[in-house]
Amino acid sequence: MRLRIFTEPQQGADYDTLLAVAKAAEDLGFDAFFRSDHYLKMGDVDGLPGPTDAWITLAGLARETSRIRLGTLMTAATFRHPGPLAISVAQVDRMSGGRVEFGFGAGWYEAEHAAYGIPFPASARERFDRYEEQLDVITGLWSTPVGETFRYEGRHYRLAEGPALPKPMQAPRPPVLIGGTGLKRTPRLAAAHADEYNVPFCSVEDTAAAFGRTRDAVAASGRSEPMVYSAAQVLCCGRNDAEVARRAAAIGREVEELKANGLAGTPDEIVKKIGRFAEIGAERMYLQVLDLSDLDHLELVASEVAPRVG
Template sequence: MDLRIFTEPQQGATYDDLLRVARAAESFGFGAFFRSDHYLGMGTEGLPGPTDAWTTLAGLARETSTIRLGTLMTSATFRLPGPLAITVAQVDQMSGGRVELGIGAGWYEAEHRAYAIPFPGVRERFDRLEESLAVVTGLWETPLGERFSYDGEHYPVEDSPALPKPVQAPRPPVLIGGKGARRTPALAARYADEFNLPFVSVEETRTQFGRVREACTAAGRDADTLTYSNALVLCCGADDAEVRRRAERIGRDAGELRRDGLAGTPGEIVDRIGEFAAADSQRMYLQVLDLDDLDHLELVADKVVPQL
């Protein structure tokens, strides 16, 4: 089981806060540092204000050396697919080939209204996501010296030189996730290297992973060529008192997090991860909400990782 650190900077974080966590995650041996891609806090003002995901990752690409970097999830409504392909390819170059693109249809209407971003209906958002995936991956995978065109309804591409190329060949990994029963599994089967489920139960995980596997079979793809992952809120403590203190720091109830998240002592965390592993999860994104508590990361690295 690969453990990755996942942050939510829209809740209140500066670039320096994120750099400190990313460097700590790297030094403790975690597989990756990921961040959300949101422009508005949820239930908070998120002071001092939002940071842009890909600007952040560009900075981290130059200030870290080994840890992988990515988004859960970039909203397809935020960026046109051509410029997004250029941005991610450039950050991949800046990092020496350590970038991954998590991308979704977008769901948080309030942030779109707050920052003048168009927010079409669900069907159109998924149509645009599908075209974005076709364009981004098509641009990256076009052989050097050849041209890329795409007859899209929303994002037509004509005779593009398809530059720049990312370092990773044929392209950086693409992550798709969510609980949709039809289009989400189909898009994952067609475009994704990894399928991610955020904040769901073991039972929901098993069901949705099954849908993705069925979609792969229908598309003629080996379902085992996908990586399957989960994201859960992390709240680990050396004892029950420390678990409660950490839960209180993020405004959550320890009992609720034990039931719905990834909470408890190191032994409990290992057992909980094992439940998801039994449902075929191969990777866990640990959502860290208190970015000042680097001891939290160290505890997991020292007491949980060696047992996995």
């Protein structure tokens, strides 16, 4: 089981804070540093100093880290046109020496679109139609051989003999992550496009069911490439009950609720819960860290949890 750090900067974090967390995660041996892609806070927080852009952040981190993998859970298809997005991700992959992983979703948070003047298709069907075309375009641009051009005729996006440059450092492309718990379309898109399928913030039982639907879609598609299965869970670890309670309070959550819906408790409790995800086929856990000032939290997990689940 590989442990990855997952942050939510829209809740209130500047670049320097994210850099400190990413460097700590790298130094402590975590497999990857991921961040969300949102432009508006959620819930009862001030969100100061305001949002940071996911790919600008990752470009900076690409030059200030050396080993750790870097990615998004999940870049919103509604935020960017697919051609420029393919360029941005490819450039950051090169800037990092080939350490980028591209988590990509359809987009869902309507309020942030309104807040920053970003068009938001009213129907989920149209968002997924656009998302599917973007997947075709982005992966098509990356896979087009150097010296050839890429053409695409979709309902929402059309590309005319594009040079399909630059290429990512990783060949044939950075790993693509698709996530969610959709019953039909999400598993089908994952089977067609993804290297990794991620289930966020679900129980072990619901995660197992989602994994099963995607495994069925992979089998039905006839693909031969393996799929990596992963889960994301909020993290709240403490050496004792008092420390767990302190960390839960710091993020505005109740301990029992976190134990039911996340990875919360002592290292022993968290190792046991991660083991349940491993039993259903999860190979990676994304640990959602909400208090980005608490680097001791990362140190505790690195020393007391990671060696027992790796």
